Amino acid sequence: xxxxxxxxxxxxxxxxxxxxxxxxxxxxxxxxxxxxxxxxxxxxxxxxxxxxxxxxxxxxxxxxxxxxxxxxxxxxxxxxxxxxxxxxxxxxxxxxxxxxxxxxxxxxxxxxxxxxxxxxxxxxxxxxxxxxxxxxxxxxxxxxxxxxxxxxxxxxxxxxxxxxxxxxxxxxxxxxxxxxxxxxxxxxxxxxxxxxxxxxxxxxxxxxxxxxxxxxxxxxxxxxxxxxxxxxxxxxxxxxxxxxxxxxxxxxxxxxxxxxxxxxxxxxxxxxxxxxxxxxxxxxxxxxxxxxxxxxxxxxxxxxxxxxxxxxxxxxx
Numbered sequence: 001x002x003x004x005x006x007x008x009x010x011x012x013x014x015x016x017x018x019x020x021x022x023x024x025x026x027x028x029x030x031x032x033x034x035x036x037x038x039x040x041x042x043x044x045x046x047x048x049x050x051x052x053x054x055x056x057x058x059x060x061x062x063x064x065x066x067x068x069x070x071x072x073x074x075x076x077x078x079x080x081x082x083x084x085x086x087x088x089x090x091x092x093x094x095x096x097x098x099x100x101x102x103x104x105x106x107x108x109x110x111x112x113x114x115x116x117x118x119x120x121x122x123x124x125x126x127x128x129x130x131x132x133x134x135x136x137x138x139x140x141x142x143x144x145x146x147x148x149x150x151x152x153x154x155x156x157x158x159x160x161x162x163x164x165x166x167x168x169x170x171x172x173x174x175x176x177x178x179x180x181x182x183x184x185x186x187x188x189x190x191x192x193x194x195x196x197x198x199x200x201x202x203x204x205x206x207x208x209x210x211x212x213x214x215x216x217x218x219x220x221x222x223x224x225x226x227x228x229x230x231x232x233x234x235x236x237x238x239x240x241x242x243x244x245x246x247x248x249x250x251x252x253x254x255x256x257x258x259x260x261x262x263x264x265x266x267x268x269x270x271x272x273x274x275x276x277x278x279x280x281x282x283x284x285x286x287x288x289x290x291x292x293x294x295x296x297x298x299x300x301x302x303x304x305x306x307x308x309x310x311x312x313x314x315x316x317x
Contacts, residue, residue, distance in 0.1 A: 034311040036289040036300045041152045042071045045288035047079035047210075047245025048118070048265035050099040059304040060266040060285050061103050067306055068108030071289060074150065075111045077160075079245040079263060080118025080210035087124020091132045100139065114148065115141040118210040118246065119166045122180045144184065145192045149202060152292050159202035163189050165209035165244075168225030190229045197237035203316060204297055205239040210246050214260050216275030217247040234258050240297065240314065250284060250301040252312055253277040259314060261299055263288040280310045 036042060044064065088095050117126045132139050144164040151157055167186040172178040197205065213226045213234075234242060241259050248270040251262040255277045264286045272283040285304040290297070301310040 033308050034298075034300070034313075035308045036067075036071055036298075036302070037291055038070055038072075041292045042073050043075050043077065043150075043290050043292075044068070044071075044073045045077045045079065045243060045261075045263045045290060046082075046266070047263040047287075048081040048084070048248055048267065049078070050081075050083045050095070050266065058103070060287060063302070063304055063306045064287055065104060065106035065109065067289070067302070068106045070108075072108055073111060073289075076109065076113045077208060077243065078113050078115040079208060079243065080116045081120045081245065082115065082118070083124070084120050084267060085123070087121035087126065088128050089125055090128045091135050093128070096132065096136075101136070109138075111138065112140045113138045114160065114162060115139060116162050116208060116210055117141070117144065117164055117166065119169070119172065119178065122166050122172070122178050126180055145189050147196045152203075153294055155203070156292065156294050157202040158204045158206060158292060159196075159200045161193055161196050161205075161207045163193055163207065163209045163230070165189075165211040165223070165226060165230075168229065169211065169223060170225060186225065186229065190233070193230065193233050197233055197239065200237065204241075204292070205237065206241045206243060207234060207239055208243045210244060212244045212247055212260070212262060213242055214253050214255060214275075214277060215247050215251060215262060216253070216273050216278050216281055217249070217251075217270070218273060219270070220247050249281060250286065250288075250309060251281040252279045252299070252301075252310065254279055259312070261288065261312075264301070279312070282309055284309060 083095050083099060117129055121129055130141050133141050147161045149157055149159055166172055167181050167184040172181045211223045213231050214222050235256055239258060241261055243261050245263050247262060248265040248268055249272045250264045253260040264284055269283045269285050272281040274281055286302050289300040289302055296313045296315050298313045300308050302308055
């Protein structure tokens with residue numbers, strides 16, 4: 001359900017009208033929710049999956065394993081914070097086995113896991129996530145920023161641009177536990193994304209980062225460094241989707257022709273609330289299934305039980 005509000009009313013009546021809109025809509029999913037098709041070009045999106053603490057949840061991983069043998073994803077997008085709460089120490093860290101290699105063992109998951117780095121992994125050794133690409137046949141993170149193309153059919157292609165977003169958050173640079181962020185230059189990420197998108201002629205364009213550009217989350221909030229530096233590129237090059245995690249909830253927002261799709265978490269889901277650009281938001285554990293064909297790019301938000309909470313189809317004009 002869309003949440004369309006006149007911003008002049010917000011200025012006049014303040015937060016009260018936002019609360020009223022929340023009570024009136026609840027941002028509940030449309031009653032006609034589709035389920036992912038079991039054939040065709042599917043891929044999975046996971047985010048914020050791992051935890052070594054008391055909040056560890058294996059239910060999402062179990063469902064990812066089970067559904068992979070039905071939906072047969074061509075690959076998996078991992079949006080970071082795969083290793084809560086301290087990241088990994090090196091390529092020999094035991095967490096690689098406990099939270100990846102021995103947790104995702106279904107034959108349907110013997111595919112490439114295209115990954116990016118989350119903020120929690122900056123607490124540990126973020127370079128180890130890059131280096132593990134040379135160790136694993138599945139884990140794929142060749143650089144902090146990279147790109148790849150997937151061929152859906154003879155005429156349909158998808159350009160993915162994977163970016164490292166933690167260096168865009170100013171407060172990480174002042175927090176000693178994120179000291180590794182200071183070794184990265186966000187301007188290089190901007191230049192990389194600009195150069196790739198400028199030459200992109202694929203059918204669909206998708207940018208993937210760990211942090212949201214926009215979100216309704218009152219705690220995390222919008223990422224102003226990304227709004228200033230990355231969002232203009234999305235608009236300039238007519239990017240279709242920006243995918244992210246980090247806020248531990250499902251959310252779909254629309255602004256300026258761009259769909260912002262937020263995948264939830266494997267641990268500690270957070271309270272959800274709507275915002276001006278929110279089409280759907282829900283507190284739930286889960287992951288995302290994507291299906292692409294010659295005409296449409298579809299998203300399915302799936303909870304830890306394998307139930308589809310929300311579905312969305314975007315047609316290519």
